[in-house]
Amino acid sequence: MEVCGGHTVAIRKFGIPELLPSTIKLLSGPGCPVCVTGKSFIDKAIKLSKIPETIITTYGDLMRVPGSSSTLENERANGAEIRMVYSPLDSIEIAKEYPSKKIFFPGIGFETTSPATAVTVLQAKKEKLDNFFLLSAHKIMPPAMEMLIDDEVQIDGYICPGHVSTITGSGIYNGIVENFGLGCVITGFEPVDLLQGILMLVKQFESGNPKVEIQYKRAVKAVGNIKALKLLDEVFELKDDWWRGLGNVPKSGLKLKTEFKKFDAELNFQLNLPEPKEEKGCICGEILKGLKLPSDCKMFGKICTPENPVGACMVSTEGSCQAFYKYQL
Amino acid sequence: MNRDKILLSHGSGGKRSTDLIQNLFFNYFDNKILISGGDSAILNIQTNNLAFTTDSFVVDPLFFPGGDIGKLAVCGTVNDLAVSGAVPKYLSVGFIIEEGLEFDVLEKLVKSIAETAKTANVKIVTGDTKVVNRGKCDKLFINTSGIGELDSKFKKISSGEKIQPGDKILINGFIADHGIAVMSARNELKVQADVQSDCAPLNGLIGEVLAISENVKFMRDATRGGLATVLAEIVKNRNFGIHLIEEKIPVRESVRGMCEFFGFDPLYVANEGKVVMIVSDNDAEKVLEKLQKNEFGKEAQIVGEVVNEHSGKVVLQTQIGGKRIIDMLLGDQLPRIC
Amino acid sequence: MCLSIPAKIVSINGEKARVSLGGAEYNAALNLVEHAKIGDYVLLHSGFAIQIIDEKEAMETMQLLNEVIKKEKENE
Numbered sequence: 001m002e003v004c005g006g007h008t009v010a011i012r013k014f015g016i017p018e019l020l021p022s023t024i025k026l027l028s029g030p031g032c033p034v035c036v037t038g039k040s041f042i043d044k045a046i047k048l049s050k051i052p053e054t055i056i057t058t059y060g061d062l063m064r065v066p067g068s069s070s071t072l073e074n075e076r077a078n079g080a081e082i083r084m085v086y087s088p089l090d091s092i093e094i095a096k097e098y099p100s101k102k103i104f105f106p107g108i109g110f111e112t113t114s115p116a117t118a119v120t121v122l123q124a125k126k127e128k129l130d131n132f133f134l135l136s137a138h139k140i141m142p143p144a145m146e147m148l149i150d151d152e153v154q155i156d157g158y159i160c161p162g163h164v165s166t167i168t169g170s171g172i173y174n175g176i177v178e179n180f181g182l183g184c185v186i187t188g189f190e191p192v193d194l195l196q197g198i199l200m201l202v203k204q205f206e207s208g209n210p211k212v213e214i215q216y217k218r219a220v221k222a223v224g225n226i227k228a229l230k231l232l233d234e235v236f237e238l239k240d241d242w243w244r245g246l247g248n249v250p251k252s253g254l255k256l257k258t259e260f261k262k263f264d265a266e267l268n269f270q271l272n273l274p275e276p277k278e279e280k281g282c283i284c285g286e287i288l289k290g291l292k293l294p295s296d297c298k299m300f301g302k303i304c305t306p307e308n309p310v311g312a313c314m315v316s317t318e319g320s321c322q323a324f325y326k327y328q329l
Numbered sequence: 330m331n332r333d334k335i336l337l338s339h340g341s342g343g344k345r346s347t348d349l350i351q352n353l354f355f356n357y358f359d360n361k362i363l364i365s366g367g368d369s370a371i372l373n374i375q376t377n378n379l380a381f382t383t384d385s386f387v388v389d390p391l392f393f394p395g396g397d398i399g400k401l402a403v404c405g406t407v408n409d410l411a412v413s414g415a416v417p418k419y420l421s422v423g424f425i426i427e428e429g430l431e432f433d434v435l436e437k438l439v440k441s442i443a444e445t446a447k448t449a450n451v452k453i454v455t456g457d458t459k460v461v462n463r464g465k466c467d468k469l470f471i472n473t474s475g476i477g478e479l480d481s482k483f484k485k486i487s488s489g490e491k492i493q494p495g496d497k498i499l500i501n502g503f504i505a506d507h508g509i510a511v512m513s514a515r516n517e518l519k520v521q522a523d524v525q526s527d528c529a530p531l532n533g534l535i536g537e538v539l540a541i542s543e544n545v546k547f548m549r550d551a552t553r554g555g556l557a558t559v560l561a562e563i564v565k566n567r568n569f570g571i572h573l574i575e576e577k578i579p580v581r582e583s584v585r586g587m588c589e590f591f592g593f594d595p596l597y598v599a600n601e602g603k604v605v606m607i608v609s610d611n612d613a614e615k616v617l618e619k620l621q622k623n624e625f626g627k628e629a630q631i632v633g634e635v636v637n638e639h640s641g642k643v644v645l646q647t648q649i650g651g652k653r654i655i656d657m658l659l660g661d662q663l664p665r666i667c
Numbered sequence: 668m669c670l671s672i673p674a675k676i677v678s679i680n681g682e683k684a685r686v687s688l689g690g691a692e693y694n695a696a697l698n699l700v701e702h703a704k705i706g707d708y709v710l711l712h713s714g715f716a717i718q719i720i721d722e723k724e725a726m727e728t729m730q731l732l733n734e735v736i737k738k739e740k741e742n743e
Contacts, residue, residue, distance in 0.1 A: 015651020059713070060591075060663035084664060086518040086590075087714020089696055109713075112671065116713045119698045163671045166710060166718045191649040192732040218724035219671075219710050225718060228699045317592075317665065327653040513691075522691035583690030589672045590691055590711075650739045 001290050003145055004161030005032035005318025006189055012327035014191040016198075024198065027290035028323070030144055031161060033109045034061055034316035036243040036288070037137045040275045042067030044135060045106045047273065048265060049080040054102045056082045057091040062106060065315050068276040088120040095124070095132040104265055106135045112163040114138040114254055115228035118235040121260055135265040138254035139241055142172045147249055148289055149180045155290065157183040157201035162193070162216045167232075169224025173212045181210050188216035235260060242275065244312040245288035284311035287320055294324040301325060335430045340460030349458065353436060357443040358453040362419075370454035372419055378479040380415035382406055385472040391434065393514040395506070395525030396601070398471055399441035404530050404601055405552070406475040407449045411532035412548040412604055414483025414539065417449065422456040423472040428463045438469070449530035451475070483539065489547035489607065494569050496546055496635040497613035499606045501534065501620050502628040503527065503579045504556050508598035509587045518664055520590050522583045529602035534623045538616050544609035545616070551603045554658045557596035559605045560633075560643045561657040570639035573655065575647050577632045591664035596645075596655065598662070607635065671712035673720055676705050686711060 002008060008028045011017065017026055030036050042065050049056045049072070056072065063073045063084065076082040081101075085091060088105055095103040107117040117138060124132040141164055149155065160173055165186040173184040183204035187197030197215040204210050214220050232254075241253025256264045265271065278284070281299055286292040294300050294313065304310035306322050313321035338345040355364055362370050386402045396404075403420065410417040422442060426435065446453055485491045506527040513522050531550070539545060549559045556578070560571050580588075580595045588595045602625060608616045613631055620626030638644075643655040674686035674695070684703060686695045688711075696715045697703055708725065709716035 013653060014647045014649060015645075015653045019649070019651050059665065061665045063663050084517065085714075086520065086664060086693075087696065089714060090519070112717065113713055115699050115717070116696075116715045119696065119715070163710070163712060163717070166671070188728070190728070190732060191647070191651065192728060192735055195649075195735075196731070218721045218728060219718050221718075225699060227701055228717065231699070326656055520691055520693045524690075581690075586687075586689030586691035589688055590693065648739070649735055650742070 001027040001029045001148070001155045002159040003029040003031040003141060004159075004164065005035075005316070006163065007031060007159055007161065007187065007194070008318050008320055008323045010189045010191075011194060012323045014194070015327075016191065016194055019195070020198070024202065027155065028287075028320035029148060029290055030243065030245060030288040032313075032316050032318040032320075033113075033137070033139060034065055035312040035319040036139070036144075036245060037108060038242060038244050038275045039067050040273045041106065041108075041135070041137045042072065043273045044265075044271045045072060045104070046070055046075050047271060048104045048135065048269060049075050049082060051102060051269070053100060054081065054104060055094055055098065056080070056104050056106070057085045057088075057094055058082060058106055059108065060084045061316060062108060066309060088116050089123065091132060092120060092123050092127065092129070095129050096127065099131060101131060103132050104135055105133070106137065108137045110139055110141050110161070110164050111167045111232070112161075114236065115167060115225075115232050118231045121235050121256065121263055122231070124263055125260065132263060133265040133268060134256065134263050136255055138236070139243070139252050140238070140254065142175065143249050143252040144243060144246060145176060146179075147246060149176065149182065155182060156205050157185070157210070159194070159197055159201065160184050160186040162186060162188045162219060165214075165216070165220045165224070167225045167228045170212045170214055170220065170222045171224075177210050177212055183210035184212045186212070186214045186216050186220050188219065245285040279310045282311040284313045284321075287313050294321040297321070332432045334432060335426050335428065335435060335460055337428050337460050337462070340426065340458050346458065353439055354456060357439045358446070358456075360452045360454065362452060362454040370419065370421075372454065372476070374476070374478065376478040376480070378481060378484065380410050380413045380477040380479045381474070382409040382413075383472065383474040384409060385470060387467065387470050388511065389467060390514050391438065391468060393526055394510045394523075396528035397438055397441050398469060399438035400445045400528050401601060402471040402473045403442055403445040403449060403451070404528050406473040407451055407530045407532055408550045408604070410475050410477035411535045412486075412550050413477070413479065414486040414548070415477030415479040416536065417451045417475055417477040417532050419454045420446065420451050420473050420475045422453050424456070424458045425466050425470040426458065426460045427466045427468050428460055430468055435469070445530060449532055482543065486545060486548050489563055492546045492563070492567070492569065492607055492635055494635050494637045495610045496607050497610055497631050498560070498571065498573070498633040498635070499608060499613065499617060499620065499629060499631050500551070500556060500578070501531070501604055501626040502602075503581050503584070504551070504600055504603060505580060505584045505588065505595035505598035507601040508555070509584045512591075513587065518591070520587060522587045524581065524583050524587070527600055527602035529625050531602060531604050531625060534620065534625045535604060537623060538606070538619050541619055542608065542612040542616050544612040545606055546609065547607040549605050551600045551605050553599050555595070555597040555599060556603070556605060557594070557643070557655045558658050561655055564641050564643055566641060568640050570636050570641065571633055571643040572636045573633035573643060573645045575645055577630050579628045579630055591662070593662045593664075597658050671710045671717060673708050673725075674711045676703060676707050676709060679703065679705060684709070684716065686716070
């Protein structure tokens with residue numbers, strides 16, 4: 001199983017499954033942060049965009065994600081000021097340029113992306129900004145990975161996320177090896193990385209010797225990125241978080257520490273919005289766990305398509321269902 | 330004539346309008362049909378089959394590396410005619426100008442239209458100008474419509490009805506240049522690349538190919554949605570598939586770089602000087618040679634072929650030998666970090 | 668969140684570096700790495716360099732990729 005949206009896409013994009021022998025099956029797990037974040041996150045961002053004199057700065061990834069009734073893209077067409085940014089630091093520049101406006105940054109992503117948000121919050125503090133706010137949906141991977149095993153999904157090994165591991169290092173997967181006996185290979189994103197990573201997992205499995213290995217040596221050190229980890233620790237603390245498709249995952253979400261609460265959109269604005277119920281018949285939960293394939297879903301490709309995504313897995317380009325829809329033969 | 334800014338009165342039909350038309354448009358688009366000044370252009374057409382097309386241009390920014398909205402307006406319409414197998418002859422140009430646009434900007438663009446029309450050997454024979462209040466349009470919108478003369482033997486090209494397995498797929502050069510050049514010029518995400526738009530009139534190139542081969546089965550210009558969309562559209566509901574070879578598709582390194590930044594697939598990025606041709610196997614090599622001898626086809630390649638398998642689908646063979654489906658684009662690609 | 672790309676540092680200005688990916692250029696933030704220097708390849712993600720790429724390891728992977736492509740061509 002891979003648990004990284006980048007891997008989901010790369011595997012499909014390069015046509016890896018077709019190159020493997022039939023004895024090896026690749027499962028796609030909950031690696032897409034957009035997909036596992038509830039619709040209420042978008043609803044909150046949209047609610048914030050309706051406050052007068054606000055600018056929402058967002059990654060392009062979020063623009064078309066459906067909330068319960070609209071998207072940021074739709075709201076922009078309706079006059080809301082919503083700007084795409086490549087770096088969260090651009091939000092700081094915009095906040096300085098428009099001191100009378102409130103700038104909201106919906107922060108999404110796992111350990112690869114959260115450090116960038118941490119730096120941004122620290123910068124906002126340094127510049128003594130009053131008008132910058134973070135709406136955080138940041139999460140961390142390992143609790144979700146362990147939860148999947150607890151649920152008895154038939155996995156023989158994990159292709160571990162390459163860029164999450166760049167930040168965290170390889171130690172975060174030790175628990176999976178020690179407690180569950182599953183091999184973990186941290187893998188890159190080029191076709192040769194994926195094939196080599198899969199081969200390493202197969203060798204581990206065949207030798208009955210599960211361990212944590214790094215295939216992606218050019219980008220991942222065992223200790224990770226210490227500087228980034230320190231910054232994450234300075235700014236964020238863990239909280240229980242709700243993952244679409246998985247439910248509540250203890251200590252898996254990142255929220256701002258008390259000393260940064262002035263930047264926390266959830267604390268400073270009324271954002272109690274309920275999470276809408278999933279559509280009947282949506283089996284995203286089982287797909288995210290690797291129990292079913294997108295093609296097993298009755299709605300796949302018919303009612304649920306990239307243009308009209310019903311469930312989490314179809315929402316983003318990295319979701320299992322969308323990747324399957326776009327690339328699968 | 331006021332040479333500072335365009336005002337509402339420039340579009341109202343009065344003296345200022347006439348001044349603008351005579352001194353700017355007639356000056357640059359100089360030809361007998363236009364200058365005769367009637368409400369309609371009276372044209373002499375020598376054929377039973379007319380190709381007719383229209384397109385509107387709203388690109389922002391107005392000027393970008395390798396081109397501008399004026400050049401685009403001519404090339405877009407000329408190419409739509411040319412890929413249908415027609416010889417483009419006459420264009421109309423309609424301007425919708427936002428009040429306050431600098432006169433110099435308009436003049437530069439009109440000059441660009443005139444120069445591009447000259448290169449493409451087409452005449453601007455009629456036009457219209459409206460000026461709207463500030464805020465009612467984004468600086469300048471242009472519509473061009475065009476007429477071309479179509480020989481009956483090329484009628485099959487638009488529909489692609491004669492496409493069959495074994496036919497080869499050709500493209501006349503590097504893809505994705507235009508989309509990336511415009512993104513770079515907009516600089517919204519602060520990534521820049523030294524890439525020029527490939528905006529160019531292709532009627533000369535296409536004319537040369539049609540002169541040496543009667544077996545061009547299909548042509549389309551790969552504009553919005555890129556090469557992938559053209560191919561995905563053509564196989565839809567047909568009884569053949571397309572096999573595309575990734576390593577044959579020409580993409581510039583800097584364009585690849587920009588695409589990687591944003592998570593774009595170059596196959597889906599817009600072009601403005603690229604034609605996709607489907608040619609019989611027998612003629613493919615000589616058509617390729619002809620393309621490569623033309624300035625707008627130097628990097629032409631055969632990138633795939635029409636096949637019996639996987640009807641209705643385009644399958645890409647990746648560099649490492651894997652396969653994946655190429656489907657149509659949902660909306661514009663959005664930059665992503667994930 | 669894994670769209671990170673390798674880009675080369677062409678110049679450094681305080682906490683920012685001008686990086687190039689095949690000619691596409693961007694001003695990346697260096698807050699998350701240490702001792703970056705001109706000529707280094709960095710992994711770029713959401714505007715930040717998140718790691719300096721180990722050149723030796725990168726070369727080994729490139730070699731492997733070239734071998735795969737070569738084998739693929741031979742099989743055709």
